Amino acid sequence: MDFFASDPTLESYWRSIILFGRNSASYKFALAKSLIELSSENDSDLITLEQLAEPFSRHLCEHLRSVDTQGTRSSGKFLNVCREFNSDRLSKDELLAQTAKLGFVNVIDAFHVVNNSDVPARFFVDERRVNKGVRVTEALYELFSKDGNKSLIDEAESRWRLVETAWELNISRNLISVEHDDEAGRLITQTNNKRIDITSSRDALNGYQRGKCLYCFGAISLSAGTDDLADVDHFFPHMLKHTGEFHNLDGVWNLALACQSCNRGEDGKHARLPAVALLKRLHQRNEYLITSHHPLRETLIRQIGSDEQSRSRFLQDCYDRACGYLNPSTFWEPELRGEPFGG
Numbered sequence: 001m002d003f004f005a006s007d008p009t010l011e012s013y014w015r016s017i018i019l020f021g022r023n024s025a026s027y028k029f030a031l032a033k034s035l036i037e038l039s040s041e042n043d044s045d046l047i048t049l050e051q052l053a054e055p056f057s058r059h060l061c062e063h064l065r066s067v068d069t070q071g072t073r074s075s076g077k078f079l080n081v082c083r084e085f086n087s088d089r090l091s092k093d094e095l096l097a098q099t100a101k102l103g104f105v106n107v108i109d110a111f112h113v114v115n116n117s118d119v120p121a122r123f124f125v126d127e128r129r130v131n132k133g134v135r136v137t138e139a140l141y142e143l144f145s146k147d148g149n150k151s152l153i154d155e156a157e158s159r160w161r162l163v164e165t166a167w168e169l170n171i172s173r174n175l176i177s178v179e180h181d182d183e184a185g186r187l188i189t190q191t192n193n194k195r196i197d198i199t200s201s202r203d204a205l206n207g208y209q210r211g212k213c214l215y216c217f218g219a220i221s222l223s224a225g226t227d228d229l230a231d232v233d234h235f236f237p238h239m240l241k242h243t244g245e246f247h248n249l250d251g252v253w254n255l256a257l258a259c260q261s262c263n264r265g266e267d268g269k270h271a272r273l274p275a276v277a278l279l280k281r282l283h284q285r286n287e288y289l290i291t292s293h294h295p296l297r298e299t300l301i302r303q304i305g306s307d308e309q310s311r312s313r314f315l316q317d318c319y320d321r322a323c324g325y326l327n328p329s330t331f332w333e334p335e336l337r338g339e340p341f342g343g
């Protein structure tokens with residue numbers, strides 16, 4: 001379960017900041033996106049607060065337009081500045097000046113903090129006192145010079161969408177359901193009879209799988225239009241719905257990202273029941289989302305149980321029942337196509 005700690009790469013440090021750091025406001029996501037943008041265009045590795053102000057405020061204003069809740073506290077001087085800009089009561093110049101002054105007060109100090117201490121890698125150094133900015137480190141350049149790491153940008157955006165939705169809906173207090181919509185390939189929630197589109201199911205589920213198929217560890221893509229685009233697979237096959245004996249098979253607990261070969265290839269899973277080792281992996285994935293303060297945590301708990309023991313019982317119970325419907329002499333297990341998670 002401790003798979004981030006056992007995999008100390010730049011990528012895992014970055015991802016732990018984006019996925020695990022606790023958030024009281026969404027500034028961290030805006031800062032992450034701004035740093036990535038500016039580090040690729042800037043000649044110098046010094047990025048001044050003035051330079052940061054443009055992308056930083058742009059991202060926050062954009063998000064405020066779709067979700068007005070961008071923190072655990074509803075007010076906040078800087079967010080109000082952005083709101084004023086959005087409603088044409090403030091000029092762009094004024095917005096940038098106010099952003100440089102108010103926007104970075106806490107986020108620069110807090111950016112690298114995960115579980116109450118700094119991660120060992122630093123993606124920038126605080127030089128506000130001497131140079132009125134931050135200095136981007138080799139680590140950041142190295143991380144984003146790799147092509148495969150472009151998906152980290154989408155991941156930050158997806159995480160942001162989940163966090164703001166969790167705040168907006170007060171997910172931790174109101175019990176709501178989050179389910180996969182087959183047709184749209186999106187996670188959907190329902191509250192007060194309103195259907196709300198949360199985020200692409202793929203982006204949300206990838207946090208644990210990190211670009212690998214849950215079953216064979218083969219590489220999968222999350223970008224629409226690519227040949228190896230991941231399938232969103234129902235671990236307990238969809239067709240079990242017809243039995244009326246399975247609860248909420250579209251729930252996040254039962255969804256995994258799979259490569260196309262595993263899901264529907266010649267030796268693919270189709271409607272077969274995965275081998276018991278794979279059930280264990282699904283359980284580990286669910287536990288990971290729950291222990292990592294993922295916004296879907298409460299949803300999972302609500303769907304399958306409040307402690308690990310009841311959640312494993314739930315899965316075992318589904319498995320027992322599924323064996324009764326799907327011929328258990330044909331358990332499915334794929335050929336491995338990559339290294340295990342964290343390997």
Ligand SMILES: [Zn+2]
Nearest residue numbers: 213216259262
């Ligand atoms: Zn696969």
